[in-house]
Amino acid sequence: MISDAELPAWLRLLATPGLGRSSLRRLLAAFGSPDAVFDAEPAALRQFIDAAQAAALAKPPDGFDALLERTGRWLASGSAQSPRALLSLADPEYPSPLLQTADPPLLLYLQGRADLLATPSLAIVGSRRPTPQGIDNAREIGAELGRHGLTIVSGLALGIDGAAHLGALDGGAGSIAVVGTGLDIVYPTRHRALAGRLAVEGLLVSEFPLGTPPLSANFPQRNRIIAGISRGTLVVEAAVRSGSLITARLAAEAGREVFAIPGSIRSPQASGCHALIKQGAKLVESAQDVLDELAFPSPPRAADAAVAEQAPEGPLIEALGHDPVTLDALLARTGLGIEALSAALLELELAGKVARLPGQLFQRVGYG
Structure with a gap:
């Protein structure tokens, strides 16, 4: 983790205008550390960046003192139950799967x-406007x-993301939320309680400086971190353009x-998943x-027993399946009057x- 002595140079380097990742x-890679970059001669810097970028490194960027103070206060406000830290690309604790991607963030x-960050993980993502079945899944x-034993990674968004985080936490597992704002801002605000729970039982992650608002351009950027941390990505529900x-x-x-x-061929929320399956994504009907x-x-026997206890029982529950079903279909499936x-x-x-549901349809809810 970045020490207090290293913090100013890292923040200044990343805040320098005109320098991309x-x-x-x-x-x-050339100089080894932010301090060494700032100590380098302009001629040495120009071997790797242009003259305007080298000139920008010569002085602290506008607002740097306020950023440094805000970051220092935020770090100091962490607690034993919810510690705060900054992790650089050069740190040995930086997650190896993310380091192996094409565009790893320099600072987390x-x-x-x-x-x-060191545990095996799977990303679960999907629509912000899911169906009830999508939430349950x-x-x-x-x-x-x-x-x-898989840590669940998602983006703290409404809909599928929030449901995935809650499932992981309720099941006793850790969950990582990669957000598109500074960590001093909770977005969406409806997930303030979930973010508070993740800050203790799970992990909140951002590459954006404190104070960064929810800008639309930042969310596709955070998606590369969600995918990069994880061994795989499961899409539960999604439109084709999402x-x-x-x-x-x-x-x-x-x-x-x-x-x-x-999902249903008539559901817009299933169209993106169907497109992925056509392109070679693995079709998923269960966690197995x-x-x-x-x-x-496989989990230990005790965990298997816990799963079995939560499995739905009874012929009617089984007959309902997981999708909306008509009364006539249930009559045929169950043989009941x-x-x-x-x-x-x-x-x-x-x-x-x-x-x-409307139209005399019935659907199983939650774990029941």
Whole structure:
């Protein structure tokens, strides 16, 4: 982790205007550290960057003192339950999978369990406007993969991202949220409680300086980190044109596995997943499909028993499946009479295990 003595040089280097990540990586590869970059002669710098960029390094950028003070205060405000730190590209604790990507961030702001960066992980991403079934799938699969020892990575967005984080945390696993703002800003604000929980039980990650607002251009950038940290990316629901498919593409370019859950051919939220499957993504119907593809070991017997206890029981629950179903289809699947079936559905509905949808459709809810 970056020490107090190293902090000013790192912040100043990354805040220097006109220097992109590729230029900064060239400088660090050539000179070894930010301090060495600032000590270098202009002629030596111009072997790697142009004259205007070299001139920009000659003095601290506008607002640098305020940035340094704000960052120092933020770091000092961490706690034993929710520590804060900065991790540089040169640090031995920098996550190896991310280091092997084409565009690793030079600096990561961390809050929470930094040890999760060293654990095997899977990204789960998807629509901000998912179906109820999409929410259930993300949460259930996140929980089950977590019980098998996979850390779940996502982007703290509404919809699938939030459900995946909650599933991982509820299942007792760690979860990493890679955000598109500074870590002193929670976006979306509706996830303030989730972010607070992740800061203690999981990990919040950003490459953006403190005070960075939720700019639209930053979210595709953070997606490369989500894909880069993880052994694979699972898309639960997504339209054909969505940030989730950007994450999947970045995962494939980094040589990682891509998974997708199929859905109804009439659902726009399934179209992106179907496109990925056509392109070679692994079709996923359960968490076990992911575990098998990653050759991940099975959990201990105690965990298996816990999973079994949560599995839905009863012929009607089994007959409901996971997609909306008509009353006629349930009559055919169960062999029950209309009165007995209606009574059983009402009981499950009152228990919160079944939802009654428009058009006399029924759908299983949550874990029930």
